[in-house]
Amino acid sequence: MLRKLSLLFIFAVLSIPVFTQQYERYRTLKDTAIFSQNLGFAKKISVTVPIEWQKETKKDFPLIVVFDRQNKRSLNYIVNTIDYLTSTEQIPSAVIISVESEQRYRYRETLHKISDSAGLAAQNEKFIFDELVPLAEKSYHASHFRILIGHSRYGYFTTALFHSRINDLSAVISMSPFFSQKNIDLTDSIARLDKRSFPSRKYYRYGIGNDYPDDFAKMDSVFGARIPNPSLDMKGYRFRAADHSTTPGLIIGTALYEVFEEWSSIQAKYSSISQKDLGIKKNLEQQIRSVYGANLNFSLGILNGKGWSFYNEKQYEKAIQA
Template identity: 30%
Template sequence: MKNFYTLVLTFFVVCNLQSQAIYKTIDSERLGATRELKIQLPRNYNPDEKRTYPLIVVLDGDYLFEPVAGNIDYQSYWEDIPDCIVVGINQADTRPEDLFYDDENYFPKDSGAQFYEFIVAELLPYIEKNYKASNFRIIFGHDLSANFINYYLFKDEPIFRAYIAFSPEFAPEMISRLQQRLSILTEQTFYYMATADADIKALRASTLKADSLISAIQNEKLLYKFDDFKDANHYALVGRGIPKALNEIFGLFKPINAKEYKEKLIPFEGSPYDYLIKKYEDIEHFYGFEKELIENDIRAIAAASNKKDDIDSLEKLAKLVKKKFPDSMLGAYYLGMYYEKEGNFKKALLQYKSGLLLQPSQFIDKEIILEKMYDAEEALND
């Protein structure tokens, strides 16, 4: 167990070497006080670019920010999820006041209502004014704060698209209210909830009750996922739940893997190239930002085009790659592949030769280009 925690600590230290948190203190009229924030921007963040990033708000930022930010940094590095802006709100000294709700109607009251408004009217505008945040927003909470995040669902137009609730300590009536609200959502919304076998007994019981009700909801706009972890307590379940939640939220964004290739890409009625365009259009429509074309998906579409003997799809892909990556070997490689498929080995050879002067990619380097050149020359001499 000691080695496990050492490994986890090392992981977050390495992540933080690459993505240092920015510490900000902002004045809040709603709270009548200052509030400390932790902000992590994506690697290679450029404020002058038009690109925007999903915004992740983390309550209980004193202890929850680092594991969330570390997971975001790690998974986005491998292109499994998009780069995100992560904002943690420190609550160590104000937690009971921030999360306070009325003992009659069980909605935020007094200091709790002020904290609610602080996030809506001050925090989000502050982040959007100073950073390139998109409208795709996610909020994290743990026990009391996992209950609090639900209040944002009750707005006529909820300001968050995804809610991650770890071992929620539900206010009275919240479970039934949550069931009713999730049943009538009109915009696609993610809701993730988790408990564990060694969770606090009362919280585990109420979470399991909530799951039984939410999982029965028939609403295609609700994208719900629940985890009941084994061999985890109230705190360890958070570390296991963060990557699971992110995987669910950004499932559409993920690179084409073997399962998607076999079950969706190959059976797709249109061409592989059409599948690629539709996938990226769906990502932009759903998340509100454009995904940059990645080499993993290029390889998958090329493989599907070859498997289906779809030369037109391969040609369109090659031209798209050439346009997107003009200084990379990628364009020359896939145009060469297209010409080989067409039987024009002379043009294929010219493309491969031109690629030697360009920059290697993640999977295509000079040795691979040379090998393709030799194959094309051999075909020309046959």
């Protein structure tokens, strides 16, 4: 009996990494480290790509950067949620880069010098936009559509980037962020964005549990008083009884759905059974570009489904084109 229990325990332990790495529409391309010239130390990253990704592909994919790779529980949930929404054709295939933050650096690299002279937030910003993003575009076919996802200190930092680098971003999802540090109030910074115009829509989502209720109330009052800006889609979620470590799992699915809701609605016009005109695809792609400011490819399932629909109707030429 003891032998059987031991074998079961060994099997369970050995199975954990196998099961946690299984994705339906993605695969981990590499785990590596890049030395940041701006930060002065190496950053460990993981690159996860869609199953249709190829080195020689001519397609570009949205870039999703997830911070705090070292927090395996949250990271796995976030990536698996992306996989689930992609496999159900709810969001487009994306290149996912998760970035680790070592404990000895995490505080400083999300801290601005105006708050503390030891802060490295400016250098971290340059690492992201001058080193990481160009690498993603050059080596992994990332497009100019970029989403940043951060929790806690990185929720604060990504919110700050939504203000300072909004022209270089498409969406930010901040989980349990706080909005104030010494000499910094991000609620004022976000409020000032309403006075600006942008060529494409920008998305900001944040969610707070029982950790920073005052911060939520302050940002919520800013959102309540704002004059709607059609270029800014901003929204907060409050989970009153949710612990600090719980908020990522509560926020990520809804936030991603809302960011890509219009993309999903537009591609649904193409997949409609009553839609027989393949020429409409270019028009729909232009609609997507006008909203998101970048090409967002139709999902594999939608394209394959359209092809099979024509095949079943014995319209073989259209099946191939679709």
